[in-house]
Structure formats: C-alpha cells, structure tokens
Amino acid sequence: xxxxxxxxxxxxxxxxxxxxxxxxxxxxxxxxxxxxxxxxxxxxxxxxxxxxxxxxxxxxxxxxxxxxxxxxxxxxxxxxxxxxxxxxxxxxxxxxxxxxxxxxxxxxxxxxxx
Amino acid sequence: xxxxxxxxxxxxxxxxxxxxxxxxxxxxxxxxxxxxxxxxxxxxxxxxxxxxxxxxxxxxxxxxxxxxxxxxxxxxxxxxxxxxxxxxxxxxxxxxxxxxxxxxxxxxxxxxx
Numbered sequence: 001x002x003x004x005x006x007x008x009x010x011x012x013x014x015x016x017x018x019x020x021x022x023x024x025x026x027x028x029x030x031x032x033x034x035x036x037x038x039x040x041x042x043x044x045x046x047x048x049x050x051x052x053x054x055x056x057x058x059x060x061x062x063x064x065x066x067x068x069x070x071x072x073x074x075x076x077x078x079x080x081x082x083x084x085x086x087x088x089x090x091x092x093x094x095x096x097x098x099x100x101x102x103x104x105x106x107x108x109x110x111x112x113x114x
Numbered sequence: 115x116x117x118x119x120x121x122x123x124x125x126x127x128x129x130x131x132x133x134x135x136x137x138x139x140x141x142x143x144x145x146x147x148x149x150x151x152x153x154x155x156x157x158x159x160x161x162x163x164x165x166x167x168x169x170x171x172x173x174x175x176x177x178x179x180x181x182x183x184x185x186x187x188x189x190x191x192x193x194x195x196x197x198x199x200x201x202x203x204x205x206x207x208x209x210x211x212x213x214x215x216x217x218x219x220x221x222x223x224x225x226x227x
Contacts, residue, residue: 034215043118043204043218090157092216100145100162100170100208102216106155 002027004093006105013081014113021076021108023091032094033074035065038107039087047089050074061085086112117141120205120219127195128227135190135222137205144209145169146188147216148180151202163188195226 003026013019025031032051036044048059055067065076074091091105118139127133148160162170163182179191188205202221208214
C-alpha cells in the first residue's frame with residue numbers, strides 16, 4: 001500500500017541557515033510527488049511537484065527537492081531560510097491509476113529563530 | 115486569491131444543529147475533494163467528485179453528507195455531529211486525475227460543542 005513518512009515532526013533552524021525536510025514514500029511504481037506548505041489558519045499551497053524527468057525540481061519561494069528512487073525519498077531543501085518560512089510542510093504521493101487518493105505525510109512543523 | 119473559496123471560515127455548532135460548508139472553485143477543474151485535518155493526524159480524504167459524480171467515499175459517517183451540484187461547487191452538509199468532528203475541513207480541486215496537483219481552499223474551522 002502507498003504510504004508517506006515524514007520522520008521529523010518539528011524542526012527548528014536559525015534564519016539564514018540551510019534546511020532539509022525529509023520525506024520517504026512507499027509506492028509500487030514511479031510516483032508523482034508533491035510538497036505543500038501550510039501557514040497557520042490557511043490551506044495548503046503547492047511548493048513543487050515531481051512527475052518525471054529531472055530528479056531535481058525547483059519550486060516557489062526558493063525551495064527545491066530531489067527525487068531519489070534508490071532511497072525512496074523526496075527531500076525538500078532550501079539554502080537559506082527566512083523567518084516567513086515558518087509553517088507546516090507536507091509531502092504527498094499522487095494517486096494510483098484510476099483513483100483520486102493522494103496520500104499525505106503527517107507534516108513537519110518548521111520553526112525559524114531570528 | 116487561491117482560486118478555491120471556502121465559506122464559512124469558522125463555524126461553531128451544537129451537536130443537534132444542521133449546518134453546511136460551501137466550496138467554490140474558479141479554476142475550471144473537474145474534480146473536487148473534501149479533506150478533514152485534525153491535530154496530529156494526517157490529512158483524511160473524505161469525498162471526491164469528478165464531473166459531479168461521487169467517485170470516493172472514504173468510509174465517512176453518514177452525519178456528513180456531500181453535495182456537488184456542478185463541477186464548480188461542493189457542499190458538505192453537517193448534522194448531529196460529535197465533538198470529535200471538530201477539525202479544519204479543507205476543500206480542494208484538481209484538473210486531472212492521477213497527475214494533477216491539488217489546489218486547496220483556506221479551510222473551514224469547525225468546532226462542535
């Protein structure tokens with residue numbers, strides 16, 4: 001069965017430091033992978049997505065993610081974090097063919113220290 | 115402006131009340147979704163509609179009743195809810211099944227007293 005694991009529930013980084021949020025997935029075929037961000041009291045906003053091709057994908061707000069098939073991972077990175085990046089981040093796997101069931105991880109809450 | 119609008123943003127209701135959540139998407143998408151987001155739990159898919167037809171019902175209790183009159187509008191009718199139903203209810207839409215990303219509204223925060 002499909003699953004998504006985000007091992008880190010909370011992460012704290014200093015402003016200007018680099019960031020990596022981990023995501024591991026379980027999927028029988030080539031997955032469609034997504035990262036979303038959710039600010040308090042808001043809905044989820046798409047940061048980036050991977051469907052095929054180049055395994056390093058660029059997203060909005062200076063984020064990027066790398067798909068590593070051998071490790072079943074899709075980690076999110078940012079070279080220099082800004083205070084406004086404090087939010088909750090969700091990794092997701094797209095639905096298997098013929099369904100609409102996107103699978104979301106439990107999220108990683110990012111805190112940024114000034 | 116996210117393209118997906120949810121109303122109301124906040125709702126407080128008693129266990130015997132009947133209320134409805136509304137979602138409207140302005141993106142021309144074909145599929146619409148209801149998700150439930152509770153603290154410390156993954157997003158739970160509740161219902162999916164594609165071209166107004168319900169395609170997924172994720173074992174949701176009958177006290178939640180969805181309605182999709184057209185591809186742009188989605189409702190979630192609520193009646194005799196329980197306190198554990200208090201959560202953020204998120205509406206989303208997508209253009210294509212399988213590969214399309216989800217576009218979310220800002221959510222309706224529901225509190226059941």
